Amino acid sequence: AQSVTQLDSQVxxxxxxxxxxxxxxxxxxxxxxxxxxxxxxQGLQLLLKYLSGSxxxxxxxxxxxxxxxxxxxxxLRKPSVHISDTAEYFCAVTSxxxxxxxxxxxxxxxxxVQP
Amino acid sequence: xxxxTQTPKFQVLKTGQSMxxxxxxxxxxxxxxxxxxxxxxxxxxxxxxxxxxxTDKGEVPNGYxxxxxxxxxxxxxxxxxxxxxxxxxxxxxxxxxxxxxxxFFGSGTQLSVL
Numbered sequence: 001a002q003s004v005t006q007l008d009s010q011v012x013x014x015x016x017x018x019x020x021x022x023x024x025x026x027x028x029x030x031x032x033x034x035x036x037x038x039x040x041x042q043g044l045q046l047l048l049k050y051l052s053g054s055x056x057x058x059x060x061x062x063x064x065x066x067x068x069x070x071x072x073x074x075x076l077r078k079p080s081v082h083i084s085d086t087a088e089y090f091c092a093v094t095s096x097x098x099x100x101x102x103x104x105x106x107x108x109x110x111x112x113v114q115p
Numbered sequence: 116x117x118x119x120t121q122t123p124k125f126q127v128l129k130t131g132q133s134m135x136x137x138x139x140x141x142x143x144x145x146x147x148x149x150x151x152x153x154x155x156x157x158x159x160x161x162x163x164x165x166x167x168x169x170t171d172k173g174e175v176p177n178g179y180x181x182x183x184x185x186x187x188x189x190x191x192x193x194x195x196x197x198x199x200x201x202x203x204x205x206x207x208x209x210x211x212x213x214x215x216x217x218x219f220f221g222s223g224t225q226l227s228v229l
Contacts (some may be wrong), residue, residue: 009155090158101216103214105157
């Protein structure tokens with residue numbers, strides 16, 4: 001069975017500093033990978049996804065994630081964070097051709113941006 | 116656009132009470148889902164409805180029932196609430212059930228069972 005691990009439950013960082021949120025998955029087959037973001041008191045929103053093609057994917061608000069098959073990772077990075085990036089970030093994995101009901105979510109990483 | 120609307124936002128129940136969580140989407144999506152979110156456990160799928168007229172169990176269906184009332188509405192019922200059902204519940208929808216389609220989430224219902 002597939003699984004996804006987010007080792008860091010909380011990542012504190014100062015504003016304008018770079019950040020990396022780690023995500024590792026366990027699968028011997030092809031995968032689709034996602035990052036969802038949950039702002040305070042809101043539902044989750046899709047931040048970015050890797051389905052195929054370029055291993056580096058970007059979001060509209062400056063985040064990027066790189067699919068690394070050899071390390072089975074999909075870490076999320078941003079070179080300079082803002083206070084407004086404070087949120088919980090969830091990594092998710094599933095198999096190509098699978099249905100959304102097979103999407104497996106990680107336990108989440110709380111990004112706490114401090115002034 | 117309203118997107119996915121859940122009611123109520125907060126609810127406190129006593130053990131053994133019943134209640135229904137309501138969810139409606141205005142995006143003409145075919146598929147709808149109920150998740151629960153618990154600290155340190157991420158999101159877990161309770162039930163889903165791939166299309167109007169169908170419902171299926173997810174990872175943690177015990178203690179819950181669902182009804183896909185029509186294409187817009189998908190309700191979650193707790194027949195006899197237990198403290199283990201204290202959680203934040205999210206309804207979500209997607210255009211189809213294929214994983215390429217992104218999920219749209221409601222803002223959640225915080226449920227406490229005493």
